[in-house]
Amino acid sequence: MIEIKDNSIKDLVRDKHEYTLNLRRHFHAHPEIGLKEFETAKRIREELTNAGITWIEASKTGTIGIIEGDENSDNMLVLRGDIDALNVNEPKTLEFCSQNEGLMHACAHDAHTATLLSAGIILKEQFEHKFPGKIYLLFQPGEETAAGAKTVIDSGVLNNVKAFYGQHIWAPYDIGEAGTKSGPFMTGARIFNIDVIGKGGHGSMLETTNNPLVAASAIVLALQTITSNNVSAMDSAVVCVGGINGGNQFNAICDDCKIIGTTRFTSKQMDETMCKRIEEISENTAKAYGCKANVEYKGSISALRTDDKLTEVVTRAFKKVVGEDKFVESDLIMGSEDFAEYCDIAPCAYGFIGCRNDAIGANKAHHSSEFMIDEDCLDIAVAAYVEFVKEYFNI
Secondary structure: OOOOOOHHHHHHHHHOHHHHHHHHHHHHHOOOEOOOOHHHHHHHHHHHHHOOOEEEEOOOOOEEEEEEOOOOOOOEEEEEEEOOEEOOOOOOOOOOOOOOOOOEOOOOHHHHHHHHHHHHHHHHHHHOOOOOOEEEEEEEOOHHHOOHHHHHHHOOOOOOEEEEEEEEEEEEEEOOOEEEOOEEEEOEEEEEEEEEEOEOEEOOOHHHOEOHHHHHHHHHHHHOHHHHHOOOOOOOOEEEEEEEEOOOOOOEEOOEEEEEEEEEEOOHHHHHHHHHHHHHHHHHHHHHOOOEEEEEEEEEEOOEEEOHHHHHHHHHHHHHHHOHHHEEEOOOEOOOOHHHHHHHOOOEEEEEEEEEEHHHOEOOOOOOOOOOOOOOHHHHHHHHHHHHHHHHHOO
């Protein structure tokens, strides 16, 4: 078991170890897809009620547990954990493997849920009414859908929040490590669909057709110039084409086809520039081939930019939990996290808790069917939540 460095909370976390472990395994065995986590939400609410923690609904399957502090202070802090699973088939190798066919907790959200519950109970038992403000334990649905944070925000329960903190069990970091950074932390993401419309016909009479597949191929190649020609070399961005779909006959030209893909960006301005260039390139390239192109955007996540002062709080907390030598200065991550949506409400901070252990096979990528964690990370994650609160409120 990994040692927690702060003696003031070490025993509190250890006492909750079996509870946290069993909860994580329960959630792992019963995964639910985003925004339909009805049984998960039911169990979360039962655990909060049993611990004497008042809770409110935050969208249909979202839940907020409330830890009361000094009612004369309006310093409301949100600790966030996500609760949804993925459409991934899990091999039947674990005793507590998924019982819901085609669904798997392949991104550690089961651990996030369990550790936030344990941390919340510790905070309730040890610090209720002993800090200036209020703590919201936010069990957020639908992170993988890119809509979960927005549904919670739209529910109106986050008015007057002063700060948000989120953390992620993280496979690239070794067990015992924890890391964070300020400024650009994770990129935003946007999904795009491009419908390329041409004129179909017989494969032997191409002169009578306007082949949308040829136009789409040219568009795909031209899109690759966006990151080299329209984004500063000092910035990070991605334009990814994930598929071209159209045609099913070897000797016939189809009438239309579809290009699907995603962008990654670090600012709203970069997002706007990339969207504009995708439209210009698609429409003008298609026209050059006698076709038309219609661009549609189907969902987006903002880029995560963390607050400098709040990140200092995370840094102090992590160093107290894992030690100076196990603290990691995080790099910019090209993946996306809808936690970023909360940055429009109040300052945000975010951190990673290592779960990698080659010796037990806990070294596969997030979203892989073989993804697993070293469960020793659970205690570290619980301690990190609690330590962050102590540092934030200076208690």
